[in-house]
Amino acid sequence: MRFVTAAQMKQLDELAIYTYGIPSIILMENAGIACANEVVKRTKSKRAKIAIFCGIGNNGGDGFAAARHLHNRGYQPTVFFFQKPEKMKLDPQTNFNILKKMQVPLVYCSEDTQWENLAKTLKSFRLIVDAIFGTGLTRPVLEPFRSAIHVMNHSRLDIIAVDVxxxxNSDTGEVMGVCVRAKATVTLGLPKKGFSLKKAHRYTRRVVVADISIPTEVIHQFYDFDVKD
Structure with a gap:
């Protein structure tokens, strides 16, 4: 299995977008579908309540897309988000606005959030999707994300992580102060370098590599191997 650094994965994404003309929102859509598929595999009831924690970047956008697909399949997603819509990047904002029009429950989280109350709320949920941080994290986790991760980990619910x-830290496998303990990690495009280290396994657990439609030609520009092998 070949692993990529965060910088390499960013280059792969940019080649797919700018050289092959694949809109970035399509990559986000495919990430959302892959995440939703993993949730479906792990939940028996189609009416299950799913908590989706979405960060401030494209990883959060992946979570928004996953929420839409889960809603359309009959699940009951609630999205906990950390950035006001007007400050979001275009692709996450687009997916957020769709959720709003679909009347999917949206809960804004900040440093003022009563985390004890949120922890109690999670008791009625079946599963958590972690879409807070992706490959870009290189600094210690700060509030309010730190509290959110603590609440997720102490919920005793299975957690599916999106990408990382x-x-x-997706390059080193180091914990940046606090880390989600996932039951499964749906990593996008290619597995990340940090996953190859034993110390990361307790956080990633089962790693599912999701095809988000990056052309094989793009991948071959980095590696001289057949990705089908």
């Missing part, structure tokens, strides 16, 4: 468990 939030709090894990």
């Amino acid at each position: 468990p939030s709090g894990l």
Whole structure:
């Protein structure tokens, strides 16, 4: 198995977008579908309540897309988000606005959030999706994300991480102060370098590599191997 650094994955994404003309929102859509598929595999009831924690970047946008697909399949997602819509990047903002029009429950989280109350709320949920941080995390996790991760980890619910468990440095496998302990990690495009280290396994657990439609030609520009092998 070949692993990529965060910088390499960013280059792969940019090649797909700018050289091959694949809109970035399509990559986000495919990430959301892959995450939703993993949730479906792990939940028996189609009416299950799913808590989706969405950060301030594209990882959060992946979570928004996953919420839409889960809603359309009959699940009951609630999205906990950390950035006001007007400050979001275009792709996450687009997916957020769709959720708003669909009347999917949206809960804004900040440093003023009563985390004890949120922890009690999670008791009625079946599963958590972690879409707070992706490969870009290189500094210690700060509030309010730190409290959110603590609440997620202490909920006793299975957690599915999108791309990287939030709090894990995807290059080094180091925990940046606090880290989501996922039951499964749906990593996008290619597995990340930090996943190859034993110390990261307790946080990633089962790693599912999701095809988000990056052309094989793009990948071959980095590696001389057949990705089908």
